[in-house]
Amino acid sequence: MTLKLHNYFRSSTSTRLRAALNLKGVDYDYVSYALRAKENYSPRFLALNPQGLVPALERDDGTVLTQSLAIIEWLDETHPGPALLPPDADGRARVRALSYMIACEVHPLNNLRVLNHLADRFGADEAGQKAWFTHWVTTTFEPLEAMLAGDPATGPLCHGDTPGMADICLYAQVWNNRRFAIDTARWPTISAIFERLDAIDAFRKAAPPNQPDAA
């Protein structure tokens, strides 16, 4: 099976999916969509994914999977290799909750189409967008730091020492934070986990600057 990954180097949700594919050792063809040029709203891509969102994963039977976390769960269920979710229900609930803190509370507020809409609708300039971005990162990274630092289930990584879905979300969001020069060092546990992940080949190869379309 050849998988075609429709994505963009700087897209945080694309980074998540690249890391998951790399962790599973799954090869894929890289198809890039320049988001600022709105290539993701081309008729060709909308025919694949009416949401106009990357990433989307196309299988060679033509079916297209969307929404990064749904694809990561699918990958984990259908592909051998290291598990991206813990074996126990409590562990899975914890890893999913940590993942959704980023995927449902931070990223949706801070992606490009939201920042563009803030500019269009409320005249938010670069400084206004940075303040907005920083506010929502801080709102969730504060309790995320507390929940990671205060729970014995946290290990060198988000959940023990096996990289999984929460690590994937954390890694991609910290890269995203760099766009607005947010200093992650104020959250020491998050920061230490990021550094450990960044030393793992599967993550490093998924990072925005290491993609073929990196500006």
Add this chain to the structure above:
Amino acid sequence: MTLKLHNYFRSSTSTRLRAALNLKGVDYDYVSYALRAKENYSPRFLALNPQGLVPALERDDGTVLTQSLAIIEWLDETHPGPALLPPDADGRARVRALSYMIACEVHPLNNLRVLNHLADRFGADEAGQKAWFTHWVTTTFEPLEAMLAGDPATGPLCHGDTPGMADICLYAQVWNNRRFAIDTARWPTISAIFERLDAIDAFRKAAPPNQPDAA
């Protein structure tokens, strides 16, 4: 096991979890937090959930589960009764993607703390908040309608005829839309699914107006 549901009648993510608990036939104690009065940021609640977000599900061993979709997956994995996710990996990927379209693209942009922040930061009045809310509902409900209407996997409900996680998200979001008088009838498939769900006891009992703290 007695479960304590920390929630609020109008919270869309609380509606999701109430519907899931009802579908599974699981009893719970209802603990209400008035979000406009910021009761969810009381020290007592922050000790349970540092995120300050409802819903949270407290077990009688004192452990607290957070993030509605993580709790719904946990419920499905640990409790008997009708499955909230399909038995096949492709079906699960589809239901999760439909769920995350609402949980990651609509709801995070439209909850109370975001609307409050728009008012504080950009002076968004009621009309500005309604325009913002409507914009993000429309941005995702358009492709959601297309994806539901165009896929033979859709049945009377989001995925065949068994109520599941995508239905739970759709039902709660349509209730949320009513706050800003968004007419869901412009999306006929979504609208028909909502009406069918609203006729199911487990959903109807989870609806905002049917809660003990409903204003």
